[in-house]
Amino acid sequence: xxxxxxxxxxxxxxxxxxxxxxxxxxxxxxxxxxxxxxxxxxxxxxxxxxxxxxxxxxxxxxxxxxxxxxxxxxxxxxxxxxxxxxxxxxxxxxxxxxxxxxxxxxxxxxxxxxxxxxxx
Numbered sequence: 001x002x003x004x005x006x007x008x009x010x011x012x013x014x015x016x017x018x019x020x021x022x023x024x025x026x027x028x029x030x031x032x033x034x035x036x037x038x039x040x041x042x043x044x045x046x047x048x049x050x051x052x053x054x055x056x057x058x059x060x061x062x063x064x065x066x067x068x069x070x071x072x073x074x075x076x077x078x079x080x081x082x083x084x085x086x087x088x089x090x091x092x093x094x095x096x097x098x099x100x101x102x103x104x105x106x107x108x109x110x111x112x113x114x115x116x117x118x119x120x
Contacts, residue, residue, distance in 0.1 A: 006044055007066055008036075009108060010051025016105045017048045023083045041068070057107035065101070066110040073098035076112045095119075 011017050018037050022028050025046075029037035036049030046066075070076045077091050077100035088109060091100040097116035103109055 004044055006038075006047055008047045008049070009104075009106070010054040011048060011106050012050065012054050012056065013106065014048055014050045020083075020085075020105050021046070021048060024080055024085070058103075058109075061103060061107045061109045064108075066108070067099075067113045068110065069115055070112050071114060073100055073112050073114050076100075080112065 009017065014035060014037070018029060021039065025039050025041065027039070029039055029048075031038055034049075036047055038045045038047040040046075073091050080102060081087055086103040088101040088103055089099075091098050091112075093099075095116070098114040099111050100113075101109055101111045
């Protein structure tokens with residue numbers, strides 16, 4: 001069975017994204033090597049690094065959205081909003097889960113989302 005072990009975000013501005021996500025995760029990157037840095041988030045790694053083929057902001061930020069699970073979405077949404085993150089969608093309820101959407105400095109979308117069980 002496959003398991004997601006990491007999410008990698010390529011950027012032309014690794015320092016800006018590193019600084020941003022250090023605030024979101026409320027801690028500095030746990031490792032840095034060869035222009036990449038990363039945090040362990042739950043059972044996976046979240047990594048940021050310079051990529052030669054990435055230029056500018058995300059052209060279709062809705063294509064891939066990263067969800068970070070947390071019980072108190074409204075409280076966490078406010079905390080991240082207060083850090084200066086760009087708000088895409090204030091918290092709303094959908095299919096029994098609360099979701100709030102942001103964009104990082106490169107325009108990539110990410111969400112804070114309450115625990116959710118997909119329908120079977």
